Amino acid sequence: MERRFFLKAVALTGVASTLKMVDGFEVLAQKGSNGYDLVAVMGGEPDQMFRRAITEMGGIGKYVKPGNKVTIKPNIGWDRIPELAATTNPVLVSEIIKQCLKAGAKEVIVFDHTCDDWRKCYKNSGIEDAVIAAGGKMIPAHDESYYREINLPRAVNLKTAKIHQAILDSDVWINVPILKNHGGAKMSISMKNLMGIVWDRRFFHSHNLQQCIADCSTLDKRPTLNVVDAYRLMKSNGPQGKSLADVVTSKGLFISADIIAVDTAATKFFNQISAMPLEMVEHIGKGEALKIGTTQLEKLNIKRIKI
Numbered sequence: 001m002e003r004r005f006f007l008k009a010v011a012l013t014g015v016a017s018t019l020k021m022v023d024g025f026e027v028l029a030q031k032g033s034n035g036y037d038l039v040a041v042m043g044g045e046p047d048q049m050f051r052r053a054i055t056e057m058g059g060i061g062k063y064v065k066p067g068n069k070v071t072i073k074p075n076i077g078w079d080r081i082p083e084l085a086a087t088t089n090p091v092l093v094s095e096i097i098k099q100c101l102k103a104g105a106k107e108v109i110v111f112d113h114t115c116d117d118w119r120k121c122y123k124n125s126g127i128e129d130a131v132i133a134a135g136g137k138m139i140p141a142h143d144e145s146y147y148r149e150i151n152l153p154r155a156v157n158l159k160t161a162k163i164h165q166a167i168l169d170s171d172v173w174i175n176v177p178i179l180k181n182h183g184g185a186k187m188s189i190s191m192k193n194l195m196g197i198v199w200d201r202r203f204f205h206s207h208n209l210q211q212c213i214a215d216c217s218t219l220d221k222r223p224t225l226n227v228v229d230a231y232r233l234m235k236s237n238g239p240q241g242k243s244l245a246d247v248v249t250s251k252g253l254f255i256s257a258d259i260i261a262v263d264t265a266a267t268k269f270f271n272q273i274s275a276m277p278l279e280m281v282e283h284i285g286k287g288e289a290l291k292i293g294t295t296q297l298e299k300l301n302i303k304r305i306k307i
Helices: 004-010 019-021 047-058 092-104 118-124 125-133 192-198 202-206 209-216 259-271 282-287
Strands: 038-041 069-074 106-112 147-151 158-163 172-176 178-182 186-188 225-234 247-256 302-306
Touching: 019 259, 038 047, 038 259, 047 092, 047 225, 047 247, 047 259, 047 302, 069 092, 069 192, 092 106, 092 125, 092 172, 092 209, 092 225, 106 125, 118 125, 172 192, 178 259, 186 192, 186 259, 192 259, 209 282, 225 259, 247 259, 259 282
Parallel strands: 038 302, 069 106, 069 172, 172 225, 178 225
Antiparallel strands: 038 247, 147 158, 178 186, 225 247
16 A cells, blocks of 8 residues: 555544555454454544453453552653643543443552653643543652662663552553654653653663663563554654644554553554654564563464454
Protein backbone atom coordinates (compact mmCIF):
# COMPACT_ATOMS: atom_id res chain seq x y z
CA MET A 1 0.00 0.00 0.00
CA GLU A 2 1.36 3.39 -0.90
CA ARG A 3 1.97 5.82 1.96
CA ARG A 4 -0.68 8.35 0.92
CA PHE A 5 -3.36 5.66 0.76
CA PHE A 6 -2.37 4.32 4.19
CA LEU A 7 -2.67 7.75 5.74
CA LYS A 8 -6.05 8.24 4.10
CA ALA A 9 -7.22 4.88 5.47
CA VAL A 10 -5.94 5.65 8.96
CA ALA A 11 -7.82 8.94 8.98
CA LEU A 12 -11.09 7.17 8.32
CA THR A 13 -13.20 5.58 11.00
CA GLY A 14 -13.24 2.29 9.13
CA VAL A 15 -9.48 1.73 8.91
CA ALA A 16 -9.83 -0.40 5.81
CA SER A 17 -9.00 -4.09 5.73
CA THR A 18 -6.31 -3.27 3.18
CA LEU A 19 -4.13 -2.45 6.19
CA LYS A 20 -3.37 -6.18 6.12
CA MET A 21 -1.22 -5.48 3.08
CA VAL A 22 1.00 -3.05 4.97
CA ASP A 23 4.33 -4.32 6.22
CA GLY A 24 3.98 -4.85 9.94
CA PHE A 25 0.29 -5.67 9.93
CA GLU A 26 0.83 -8.92 8.08
CA VAL A 27 2.09 -10.40 11.35
CA LEU A 28 -1.06 -9.23 13.10
CA ALA A 29 -3.32 -11.71 11.35
CA GLN A 30 -5.30 -14.12 13.48
CA LYS A 31 -3.37 -17.32 14.24
CA GLY A 32 -5.74 -19.10 16.59
CA SER A 33 -9.10 -18.97 18.31
CA ASN A 34 -8.07 -18.42 21.93
CA GLY A 35 -5.16 -17.80 24.26
CA TYR A 36 -4.01 -14.68 22.48
CA ASP A 37 -0.64 -13.19 23.41
CA LEU A 38 -1.48 -9.85 21.80
CA VAL A 39 -4.60 -8.22 20.40
CA ALA A 40 -4.63 -5.26 18.00
CA VAL A 41 -7.89 -3.38 17.41
CA MET A 42 -8.42 -0.75 14.73
CA GLY A 43 -11.20 1.62 13.82
CA GLY A 44 -13.21 2.18 17.00
CA GLU A 45 -13.46 4.62 19.85
CA PRO A 46 -11.07 4.11 22.80
CA ASP A 47 -13.59 2.54 25.18
CA GLN A 48 -15.08 0.38 22.45
CA MET A 49 -11.66 -0.91 21.37
CA PHE A 50 -10.64 -1.74 24.93
CA ARG A 51 -13.83 -3.68 25.59
CA ARG A 52 -13.29 -5.73 22.45
CA ALA A 53 -9.58 -6.27 23.15
CA ILE A 54 -9.96 -7.35 26.76
CA THR A 55 -12.73 -9.75 25.77
CA GLU A 56 -10.40 -11.37 23.25
CA MET A 57 -7.67 -11.54 25.90
CA GLY A 58 -9.96 -13.62 28.10
CA GLY A 59 -11.92 -10.91 29.90
CA ILE A 60 -10.92 -8.49 32.64
CA GLY A 61 -11.68 -11.15 35.26
CA LYS A 62 -8.66 -13.09 34.03
CA TYR A 63 -6.43 -10.30 35.32
CA VAL A 64 -8.39 -8.50 38.07
CA LYS A 65 -9.89 -10.50 40.93
CA PRO A 66 -12.48 -9.44 43.53
CA GLY A 67 -10.84 -7.44 46.31
CA ASN A 68 -7.76 -6.55 44.25
CA LYS A 69 -6.03 -3.21 44.65
CA VAL A 70 -5.42 -2.00 41.11
CA THR A 71 -3.06 0.74 39.94
CA ILE A 72 -3.32 2.24 36.47
CA LYS A 73 -0.36 4.16 35.08
CA PRO A 74 -1.22 6.32 32.05
CA ASN A 75 1.11 8.87 30.48
CA ILE A 76 0.10 12.20 32.06
CA GLY A 77 3.56 13.74 31.83
CA TRP A 78 2.70 16.99 30.08
CA ASP A 79 0.29 19.88 30.53
CA ARG A 80 -1.55 19.20 27.28
CA ILE A 81 -5.14 18.71 26.18
CA PRO A 82 -6.03 15.21 24.87
CA GLU A 83 -6.21 16.35 21.24
CA LEU A 84 -2.45 17.01 21.20
CA ALA A 85 -1.72 13.30 21.87
CA ALA A 86 0.98 13.93 24.48
CA THR A 87 -1.02 12.10 27.14
CA THR A 88 -3.14 8.95 27.32
CA ASN A 89 -6.73 9.27 26.14
CA PRO A 90 -8.99 9.89 29.17
CA VAL A 91 -11.84 7.88 27.64
CA LEU A 92 -9.59 4.81 27.57
CA VAL A 93 -8.46 5.33 31.18
CA SER A 94 -12.07 5.71 32.27
CA GLU A 95 -13.13 2.48 30.58
CA ILE A 96 -10.28 0.48 32.14
CA ILE A 97 -11.29 1.75 35.59
CA LYS A 98 -14.91 0.81 34.98
CA GLN A 99 -13.93 -2.67 33.86
CA CYS A 100 -11.69 -3.21 36.90
CA LEU A 101 -14.42 -2.11 39.30
CA LYS A 102 -16.93 -4.30 37.50
CA ALA A 103 -14.55 -7.24 38.06
CA GLY A 104 -14.65 -6.52 41.80
CA ALA A 105 -11.53 -4.44 42.35
CA LYS A 106 -11.42 -2.98 45.86
CA GLU A 107 -9.99 0.30 44.55
CA VAL A 108 -8.42 1.67 41.40
CA ILE A 109 -5.61 4.20 41.78
CA VAL A 110 -4.21 6.34 38.96
CA PHE A 111 -1.00 8.40 38.96
CA ASP A 112 2.02 9.59 36.98
CA HIS A 113 5.29 11.28 37.93
CA THR A 114 4.78 14.21 35.61
CA CYS A 115 7.31 16.47 33.93
CA ASP A 116 5.12 19.59 34.02
CA ASP A 117 3.23 20.71 37.13
CA TRP A 118 1.30 17.63 38.24
CA ARG A 119 -1.90 19.50 39.10
CA LYS A 120 -2.09 21.05 35.63
CA CYS A 121 -1.19 17.77 33.93
CA TYR A 122 -3.85 15.82 35.79
CA LYS A 123 -6.51 18.44 35.08
CA ASN A 124 -5.77 19.57 31.54
CA SER A 125 -5.17 16.06 30.20
CA GLY A 126 -8.79 15.32 31.10
CA ILE A 127 -7.63 12.29 33.06
CA GLU A 128 -8.40 13.57 36.55
CA ASP A 129 -12.04 14.27 35.72
CA ALA A 130 -12.37 10.96 33.87
CA VAL A 131 -10.88 8.99 36.77
CA ILE A 132 -13.15 10.56 39.37
CA ALA A 133 -16.25 10.11 37.20
CA ALA A 134 -15.40 6.43 36.68
CA GLY A 135 -14.97 5.75 40.40
CA GLY A 136 -11.17 5.73 40.55
CA LYS A 137 -8.78 7.76 42.69
CA MET A 138 -6.01 10.10 41.54
CA ILE A 139 -2.91 10.26 43.74
CA PRO A 140 0.17 12.51 43.48
CA ALA A 141 3.71 11.44 42.63
CA HIS A 142 5.66 14.70 42.97
CA ASP A 143 7.40 13.98 46.29
CA GLU A 144 10.22 11.53 47.00
CA SER A 145 8.39 10.25 50.08
CA TYR A 146 5.98 8.36 47.78
CA TYR A 147 8.78 6.11 46.51
CA ARG A 148 10.66 3.07 47.85
CA GLU A 149 14.00 1.81 46.63
CA ILE A 150 14.19 -1.61 45.01
CA ASN A 151 17.01 -3.63 43.47
CA LEU A 152 17.11 -4.50 39.78
CA PRO A 153 19.56 -7.44 39.78
CA ARG A 154 19.15 -8.22 36.06
CA ALA A 155 19.82 -4.64 34.99
CA VAL A 156 22.95 -3.48 33.17
CA ASN A 157 23.16 0.17 34.28
CA LEU A 158 20.14 0.92 36.46
CA LYS A 159 20.86 -1.40 39.39
CA THR A 160 18.47 0.27 41.84
CA ALA A 161 15.50 2.57 41.48
CA LYS A 162 12.97 4.31 43.70
CA ILE A 163 9.55 3.09 42.57
CA HIS A 164 6.21 4.67 43.47
CA GLN A 165 4.52 2.85 46.33
CA ALA A 166 1.26 2.62 44.36
CA ILE A 167 3.01 0.15 42.05
CA LEU A 168 4.74 -1.82 44.80
CA ASP A 169 1.61 -2.10 46.96
CA SER A 170 -0.80 -3.03 44.17
CA ASP A 171 -2.17 -6.48 43.48
CA VAL A 172 -2.46 -5.65 39.80
CA TRP A 173 -1.08 -2.76 37.80
CA ILE A 174 -1.94 -1.82 34.26
CA ASN A 175 0.42 0.18 32.06
CA VAL A 176 -1.48 2.52 29.69
CA PRO A 177 0.91 4.55 27.52
CA ILE A 178 0.11 6.60 24.46
CA LEU A 179 1.96 5.83 21.23
CA LYS A 180 4.19 8.75 20.30
CA ASN A 181 7.49 9.99 18.97
CA HIS A 182 10.23 10.85 21.48
CA GLY A 183 13.34 12.89 20.74
CA GLY A 184 15.67 10.92 23.01
CA ALA A 185 14.17 7.44 23.25
CA LYS A 186 12.85 7.59 19.63
CA MET A 187 9.55 6.10 20.76
CA SER A 188 7.52 6.51 23.93
CA ILE A 189 5.30 3.49 24.44
CA SER A 190 4.99 0.89 27.24
CA MET A 191 8.64 0.56 28.27
CA LYS A 192 9.26 4.29 28.23
CA ASN A 193 6.08 4.85 30.25
CA LEU A 194 7.76 3.09 33.18
CA MET A 195 9.92 6.17 33.69
CA GLY A 196 6.81 7.70 35.24
CA ILE A 197 6.90 5.22 38.14
CA VAL A 198 10.50 6.17 39.04
CA TRP A 199 11.63 9.08 41.21
CA ASP A 200 15.05 9.92 39.72
CA ARG A 201 14.79 10.12 35.92
CA ARG A 202 18.00 12.16 35.66
CA PHE A 203 20.02 8.96 36.08
CA PHE A 204 18.42 7.55 32.92
CA HIS A 205 19.54 10.48 30.81
CA SER A 206 23.12 10.46 32.11
CA HIS A 207 23.69 6.67 32.00
CA ASN A 208 22.47 5.58 28.53
CA LEU A 209 18.77 6.34 28.30
CA GLN A 210 17.96 3.39 26.07
CA GLN A 211 19.67 0.87 28.37
CA CYS A 212 18.08 2.33 31.50
CA ILE A 213 14.61 2.09 29.96
CA ALA A 214 15.26 -1.60 29.31
CA ASP A 215 16.73 -2.03 32.80
CA CYS A 216 13.68 -0.51 34.46
CA SER A 217 11.48 -2.99 32.64
CA THR A 218 13.20 -5.87 34.48
CA LEU A 219 11.50 -4.98 37.77
CA ASP A 220 9.81 -7.96 39.40
CA LYS A 221 6.50 -6.10 39.77
CA ARG A 222 5.82 -5.93 36.06
CA PRO A 223 2.58 -4.70 34.51
CA THR A 224 -0.17 -7.28 34.43
CA LEU A 225 -1.23 -5.76 31.12
CA ASN A 226 0.15 -3.15 28.74
CA VAL A 227 -2.59 -1.24 26.88
CA VAL A 228 -1.19 1.01 24.16
CA ASP A 229 -3.41 3.96 23.28
CA ALA A 230 -3.05 4.61 19.56
CA TYR A 231 -6.35 6.43 19.08
CA ARG A 232 -4.31 9.54 18.37
CA LEU A 233 -0.56 9.32 17.93
CA MET A 234 2.11 11.98 17.94
CA LYS A 235 4.17 11.44 14.79
CA SER A 236 6.70 14.25 15.38
CA ASN A 237 8.08 16.69 17.96
CA GLY A 238 7.59 14.27 20.83
CA PRO A 239 7.28 13.85 23.67
CA GLN A 240 5.40 17.15 24.14
CA GLY A 241 4.39 18.05 20.61
CA LYS A 242 3.90 21.54 19.27
CA SER A 243 0.55 21.58 17.49
CA LEU A 244 -2.18 19.48 15.93
CA ALA A 245 0.08 19.14 12.89
CA ASP A 246 2.06 16.59 14.93
CA VAL A 247 -0.99 14.39 15.47
CA VAL A 248 -2.57 11.61 13.40
CA THR A 249 -5.97 10.19 14.35
CA SER A 250 -5.11 6.53 13.87
CA LYS A 251 -7.84 4.86 15.97
CA GLY A 252 -5.83 1.91 17.20
CA LEU A 253 -5.19 -0.04 20.40
CA PHE A 254 -2.70 -2.78 21.27
CA ILE A 255 -2.84 -4.97 24.36
CA SER A 256 -0.50 -7.64 25.74
CA ALA A 257 1.15 -8.85 28.92
CA ASP A 258 4.44 -8.93 26.96
CA ILE A 259 5.86 -5.41 27.12
CA ILE A 260 8.43 -6.10 24.38
CA ALA A 261 5.91 -7.63 22.00
CA VAL A 262 3.34 -4.86 22.41
CA ASP A 263 5.97 -2.15 21.88
CA THR A 264 7.24 -4.02 18.82
CA ALA A 265 3.76 -4.18 17.29
CA ALA A 266 3.06 -0.53 18.12
CA THR A 267 6.40 0.59 16.64
CA LYS A 268 5.70 -1.31 13.42
CA PHE A 269 2.34 0.45 13.24
CA PHE A 270 3.93 3.85 13.89
CA ASN A 271 6.53 3.15 11.20
CA GLN A 272 3.75 3.01 8.62
CA ILE A 273 2.91 6.63 9.42
CA SER A 274 6.32 8.13 10.19
CA ALA A 275 9.64 6.41 9.55
CA MET A 276 10.79 4.55 12.66
CA PRO A 277 12.52 1.23 11.98
CA LEU A 278 12.46 -1.09 14.97
CA GLU A 279 16.25 -1.11 15.27
CA MET A 280 16.23 2.63 15.96
CA VAL A 281 14.23 2.06 19.14
CA GLU A 282 17.16 0.51 20.93
CA HIS A 283 15.48 -0.06 24.30
CA ILE A 284 13.19 -2.66 22.72
CA GLY A 285 16.11 -4.81 21.53
CA LYS A 286 17.95 -4.26 24.80
CA GLY A 287 14.87 -5.41 26.68
CA GLU A 288 14.64 -8.54 24.58
CA ALA A 289 18.31 -9.23 25.34
CA LEU A 290 17.41 -9.08 29.04
CA LYS A 291 14.72 -11.72 28.34
CA ILE A 292 11.80 -9.48 29.30
CA GLY A 293 9.81 -10.42 26.21
CA THR A 294 10.08 -11.01 22.48
CA THR A 295 10.15 -9.01 19.27
CA GLN A 296 9.41 -12.15 17.25
CA LEU A 297 5.73 -11.53 16.69
CA GLU A 298 5.45 -14.34 14.20
CA LYS A 299 5.90 -16.79 17.09
CA LEU A 300 2.99 -15.35 19.08
CA ASN A 301 -0.73 -15.99 18.93
CA ILE A 302 -2.04 -12.61 17.81
CA LYS A 303 -5.49 -11.41 16.85
CA ARG A 304 -6.18 -8.35 14.71
CA ILE A 305 -9.66 -6.82 14.80
CA LYS A 306 -11.21 -4.16 12.58
CA ILE A 307 -14.27 -2.42 14.04
